[in-house]
Amino acid sequence: MKESQVDVLVIGAGPAGLMCSFGLARADVKVRVVDERPKKVAAGQADGIQPRTIEVFQVLTTAINSTNDGVYFALQSYGLADRLLREGNQMHMAAFYNPKSDGSGIELTDRVPDVTAPTARYPFEVTLHQGAIEAIFLDSMKEMGVEVNRPIRPTTIQISEDKNYHDGHPVRVVLKLLEGTGNDEEDSEVVYAKYVVGADGAHSWVRKSFDIAMEGEQTDYVWGVIDMIPDTDFPDIRNKTAVHSNNGSCMIIPREGDKVRVYTQLEGKAAIDARSGRLDKSKLGPNELLDVARKSFYPYTFKAPQSFDWWTIYIIGQRVASSYSVQERVFIAGDACHTHSPKAGQGMNASMNDSYNLVWKLAHVLRGWASPELLKTYEFERRKYAQDLITFDKGFAKLFSGKPRTELNQDGVSHEEFIRAFQTFGGFTSGIGVHYEGSVIVNAKHQNIAAHLVTGERVPPQYLLRAADSRPFEIQDLLPSDTRFKILVFTGNTSEPSQLAKLxxxxxxxxxxxxxxxxxxxxxxxxTLFDIISISSAKKESVVYNALPQLFRSHWSKAFLDDTPFTGQLGGKVYSTYGIGAAGAMVVVRPDGYVGTIAPLNGVTDLTDYFASFLTSSSA
Amino acid sequence: MKESQVDVLVIGAGPAGLMCSFGLARADVKVRVVDERPKKVAAGQADGIQPRTIEVFQVLTTAINSTNDGVYFALQSYGLADRLLREGNQMHMAAFYNPKSDGSGIELTDRVPDVTAPTARYPFEVTLHQGAIEAIFLDSMKEMGVEVNRPIRPTTIQISEDKNYHDGHPVRVVLKLLEGTGNDEEDSEVVYAKYVVGADGAHSWVRKSFDIAMEGEQTDYVWGVIDMIPDTDFPDIRNKTAVHSNNGSCMIIPREGDKVRVYTQLEGKAAIDARSGRLDKSKLGPNELLDVARKSFYPYTFKAPQSFDWWTIYIIGQRVASSYSVQERVFIAGDACHTHSPKAGQGMNASMNDSYNLVWKLAHVLRGWASPELLKTYEFERRKYAQDLITFDKGFAKLFSGKPRTELNQDGVSHEEFIRAFQTFGGFTSGIGVHYEGSVIVNAKHQNIAAHLVTGERVPPQYLLRAADSRPFEIQDLLPSDTRFKILVFTGNTSEPSQLAKLxxxxxxxxxxxxxxxxxxxxxxxxTLFDIISISSAKKESVVYNALPQLFRSHWSKAFLDDTPFTGQLGGKVYSTYGIGAAGAMVVVRPDGYVGTIAPLNGVTDLTDYFASFLTSSSA
Incomplete structure (x- = not known):
């Protein structure tokens, strides 16, 4: 059989697998990605991108520029987020419909922002079918010379105890080309990998190969989904709309172009095969699902569409894998680790963010910059998140599937109860509120000197002015996912000689x-590993940017001000928003944009202690 | 000799010629463009793009979408402005240096916004060398199948009196391929064109062929220009900086990457050949120009750069062509019509905006939509602008070249005087304040019902919400340069039944x-010719967008609200900013984004009168 070696083998080219292989390719890691499907998804499937994921798309492709042009060109390339925003639909508004008091169908109860996360840089969700999102990754990867090998199915996987096995490639995987010659030996190949990522979906072969259990349970909620271009008089067809009617619940998700997704709640029995107890798609079709929806939407009407773009029926399962890794050599990510209801709007988002969390850690360990201990933080951070997601989803799915409260049904779900849940968990569902607990890479020791820049959370957006030319910048654009730690030096007012002396x-x-x-x-x-950016509280009219010590302006583009531009109301609020005082602070931002730790300007040893807990000095 | 026919032949592929041929190609007009240079500009030349020109770049490539997707995809394509902003440098700040009172060199006097035009959508200038800007056009044109033929020089041009000459192509031009076979006949070609645009620069062959005079004069101001990556301790090297020193005036224009342009005032005699009275570039080189600058910048220093990117010396001439067209069959545009000093920052901008004004008019007449009379408005509008530009330039160049006012020189130019001129003419230099006077296409009859939406000026930016989905939009993005007139229907509050009845x-x-x-x-x-967009003063929480008559929501994406988004402070000020009352108004926006006329909601006949003055009903 053929044999080959690779640093990372990614199994599965769905959202988790593509984010993983894209991120690794971008970090110049030797990666190979295989998928058993002959082609990418053509329609349907997951379709919602949350505000935090849009931020991640943005920072992932803020171009890395190692010349003295600094951030200048860095902000300007077309990237994942550009294309997502170009092709996708935006959901800004959420509408809620409930039964009229006279029982004659539904009426508008409320309209609120779709996203309730005040610090979201993009305060909306983007909807676009999964195939189009996969295409964004596939096209960008192609530019980097990485393509998905398919249709390929793995048949065996083993981890050697010997670290030096095959020149340091201890994971042995046998791959089989489907639709090949038909000769098993010719179609098979042995791949020796340093690491393997199983991003192979809810029925993950990688997970099953290592007997990792899924913990949790299946619910009784059965839902149908139809994608179509609607012909309707319903006035909120372009908003995310939750309908609680006396004839069941529905949800509208407007999509790219004129398309709309309709989720309809089903009576469990209608779609379940009595003998096997399993879902039977032959019992219901898209026209039947639309009929069910029509009852909920009365008095609004839906004409039969020319065709359905996609449709399915599903039962909500809420489960989390008991472990995310095997000896920190094989990892699982995405649906392989967690399943939950689409109502939480997390489908692709949780999956892609698993990989996003893992990628920079793999890159650091592969380069010898960090100790393998760093890899343990992947499960620590992402499994906790998945558990929180399941807890949220259980509560929300119950409210969503519940009957509306009416005069006759005082035990039903009230609009107030539902919207409270919708908004309370807005930070969570948007992905903005994700908080990683203390670990070797999250140390909150000096949290008090930047009280509102929360250690373990992503750096919230703020506008800065570049000192040399007063050009406004969004701070997230200064924190590209280039595998480097960013050292934000909040210098205080550098126009004061005493502060300049401290610097x-x-x-x-x-x-x-x-x-x-x-x-x-x-x-x-x-x-190579640290990018130093200074942020002074001096003012644009009087600043002398080149009075700073050279270290804090290695290029003219690296020095910033907490000030407003001449035009526009944005900016000038970084210190106050982050809770940083006149004495300044140093903030370590992880390569994925999360705050790692904070120290005062005389706290270099604290930072050194932080990095010493997981970086290796071997290469010095 | 070879013969061919074309709708429009453009002679010259500099900024005016490229804007012309790009715009025509985008309007699906059969266009051919020739240039006598073998290649596009490689460095130097003009390099500043003004705020209004950025707006034009934006609307030029807001994609035209004739499907029922409406504006949805329209806003999302990568276009000229995207690429300009990706590659160019932004100037946000202007700094002013003047002599210290003790005479020991210069000091910072003031920093102000570079752009003083409150309604500018992009409140900054973009700097990028002319070759890079030409490349943006060339690459986009290539996608449309149009390439510049070069090196080709026209040798004769004649206009036939007979309209039907050569099947309605009355302009006969002989072109000669340079660097061809050397055989005159083989290298020559006769082109019969419906229209010819001479965009062939300050020494325009087209202009000379028709004996069009340049009116105006040459000044005594001699300036040198050097482009380089500077090594300096000057703190405003990344701002637009005007230096008035006792050793002459200088100007800094920061450029893409780390490049900077330095303009230096020269003593006239140093560069002028005593015998001929003409500029002699052999008398001065870039090192000498830098030496002159160094004296002005003292006590700040400039080390000798490794190399100079480009350099030149020039005398300011301030002239305008006596006519812009010959029988409305041959037009001249750009430097062929007007020359002025680079200090006004108008170089490419005036040229490209000449063509931008001409293109839609040519397209309308070629398609038989409009009468040839429409073409007369080109000279009417653009020659007036050029004359205003010269008047401004004369005053500004004098102030700029003047000695600074000091204790010893009370007749010099004071900082206050200089900055007053800088800011007073901000609207003019930014291109934002351009005002076209009354004509068949500018009718101010009902100006009072939209008092601040000035007829003859471009529609100023405002945020709107799309009614169906509360997504915010910039109004300029709803006004793409797609050769259509936009009928903005300010409906008033359509939640009121009486207003709805009026609609x-x-x-x-x-x-x-x-x-x-x-x-x-x-x-x-x-x-095909009219795009109807409605803007209601109803509110997002209660609007029923599909209650509007179908004409005002031909697609769900065509109905907008004057309201704020849930997040953000923009929007909700269209009616008040434009001065439109509760009764509403109809506003006709020309294909180039300028307000054509305004009428009340019961004023359909006024609009019909307006269009009847230049449109033809033949095609109905």
């Missing part, structure tokens, strides 16, 4: 032999 | 046989 001292301490900047500097080049 | 009446009047919508409808399809 001079800080620059010397940072460049001393025992500082992390020196000790963990790959090949003696700190900028 | 019903309006819809009937607009669809009556004597309305412009019917009379001037090409091939019986009003949407």
């Amino acid at each position: 001079q001292t800080l620059a010397e301490e940072l460049q001393a032999p025992d500082s992390f900047l020196t000790k963990f500097s790959p090949g003696g080049k700190p900028e | 019903q009446t309006l819809a009937e009047e607009l669809q009556a046989p004597d309305s412009f919508l019917t009379k001037f409808s090409p091939g019986g399809k009003p949407e």
Whole structure:
């Protein structure tokens, strides 16, 4: 059989697998991705991208530029987010319909923002069918020379105890080409990988191969989904709309172009085969699902569409894998780790964000920058998140599937109860509120000096001015996912000589032999692993940007101000919003944009301690 | 000799010629463009794009979508503006340096916004070398199948009196291929064109062929220009900086990447050949120009750069062509019509906006939609603008070249005087304040019902919400340069039954046989020439977007609200900003984004009169 080696083998090219292989390719890691489907998804499936995921798309493709152009070109490339926003529909509004008091059908009860996460940079969801989202990744990967090998199915996977097995590639996977010659040996191949990521879906072969259990249960809620271009008089057809009627619940998700997705609640029995107890798609078709929806939407009407784009029926299962990794050599991500209802709007988002969390850690360990211990934080951070998601989903799905409260049904779900849940969990469903607990990479020791820049959470958007030219920038655009730690130096007011003197001292301490900047500097080049950005509270009219010590303006584009532009109302609120005082602060931002730790300007040793807990000084 | 026919022959592929041929190609007009240079500009030349020109770049490539997707996809394509903003540098700040009172060099006097035009959508200038800007056009044109033929020089041009000459192609031009076979006949070609645009620069062959005079004069101001990556301690090197020193004036224009342009004032004699009285570039080189600049910048220093990107010396001439057209068959545009100093920052901008003004008019006449009279408005509108530009330039260049006012030189130019001129003319230099006077296409009869939406000026930016989905939109993105007139129907509050009844009446009047919508409808399809967009003052929480008459929501994406989004502070100010009352108004926006005329909701006949003055009903 053929044999080959690779740093990371990704099994499965759905959202989790594509995010993983895209991120690794972008980090220049040797990656191979295989999928058993002959083609990418053509229609239907998951279709909602949450605000935090749009932020991730943005920072993932903020171009990395190692020349002295600094961030200049970095902000300007077309990227994943550009294309997502170009092709996708935006949901800004959520509408709620409930039974009229006279029982004659439904009426509009309320309209509220679709996203309730005040710090979201993109305060909306984007909807676009899964195939189009996969295409965004596939096309970008192709530019980097990485393509999905398909249709390929893995047949065996083993981890060697010997770290040096096959030159440090301890995971042995046999792959089989489907639709090949038909000769098993010719169609098979042995791949030796340093790491394997199983992103192979809810029925994950990788997960089953290692007997990882799914913990949780299946619910009784049965739902149908139809995708179509509707012909209707319903006035909220372009908003995310939740309908609680006396004839069941429905949800509208407007999509790209004129398409709309309709979720309809089904009476369990109608779609379940009496003998097997399993879902039977032959019992119901899209026309029957539309008929069910029509009853909920009365008095509004839906004409029969020319065709249905896609449809399905599903039972909600709410489960989390008991483990996310095998010896930190094989990982699982996405649906392989967690299943939940589409109502939480998390489908692709949780999956892609699993991979996003894993990618930079794999890159650091593969490059010898970090100890393998770093990889343990993947399960620690993402399994906790999945458990929280299931807890949320259980409550929300119950409210959603419940009968509306009416005069006759005082035990039903009231609009107030439903919208409270909708808004309370807005931070969670948007992905903005994700909080990683303390670990080697999350240390809240000095949280108090930047009280509102929460350690373990992503850096919230803020506008800055670039000191040299007063051009406004969004801080997230200064934090690209380029596998580097960003050291944000909030310098205080550098127009004051005393503060400038403190910065001079800080620059010397940072460049001393025992500082992390020196000790963990790959090949003696700190900028390979650390990107230093300064943010002064001086004002644009009087700032002399080149009075700063050189370390804090390695290029003119690296020094920023907490000030407003001449035009526009944005900016000038970074220190106050983050809770940083006049004394300043240093903030370590992880490569994935989450706050790692915080220290005062005289706290270089704290930062060195932080990095020493997971970085390796071998390369110095 | 070879012979061919074309609708429009464009001579010259600089900024004016490229804007012309790009715009015509985008309007599906058969266009050919020739240039005598073998290649596009590689460095230097003009490099500043003004705020209004960025707006034009934006609307030029807001994709035209004739499907029922409406504006949905329209806003999302990558276009000229995307690429300009991706590649160019932004100037947000202007800094001013003047002599210190003790005479020891210069000091910072003031920093102000670079752009003083409150309604600018992009409140900054973009700098990028002319070759890169030409590449943006060339690449986009290539996608449409249009390439510049070069190196080709025209040798004769004649206009036939006979309109039917060569099947309606009355302009005969002989072109000669340079670097061809060397055989005159083989290298020559006769082109018969319906129209010819001479965009062939300050020494325009087309202009000279028809003996069109340049009116105006040459000044005594001599300036040098150097482009380089500077090594300096000057703190405003990334701002647009005007230096008035006792050793002459300088100007800094930061450029893409780390490049900077330095303009230096020269003593006239140093660069002028005593015998001929002409500029002699052999007398001065870039190092000498930098030496001159160094004296102005003292005490700040400039080290010698590794190389100079480009350099030149020029004398300012301020002239305008006496005519812009010959029989409305041959037109001249750009530098062929006007020359002025680079200090006004108008170089490419005035040229490209000449062509932008001409393109839609040519397209309308070629399609038989409009009478040839429409073409007379080109000279009427653009020559007036050029004259205003020269007047401004004379005053500004004088102030710029003048000595600074000091204790010893009380007759010099004071900072206050200079900055007053800088800011007073901000609307003019930004291109935002351009005002076209009354003509067949500019009729201010009902100006009072939209007092601040000035007839003859471009529609200023405002945020709207789309009624069906509360998605915010910038109004300029609803006004793409797709050669259609936009009929903005400010409906008033359509949640009120009485207002809705008025709209019903309006819809009937607009669809009556004597309305412009019917009379001037090409091939019986009003949407080919008119795009109707409604803007209601109803509120997002309660609006029922599909209660509007169908004409005002031909697709769900065509109905908008004057309301704020749930998040963000923009929007909800269209009626008040434009000065439109509760009774509403109809606003005709020309295909180039300028307000053509305004009428009350019961004023369909006024609009019909307006269109009847230049449109032809032949195609109905």
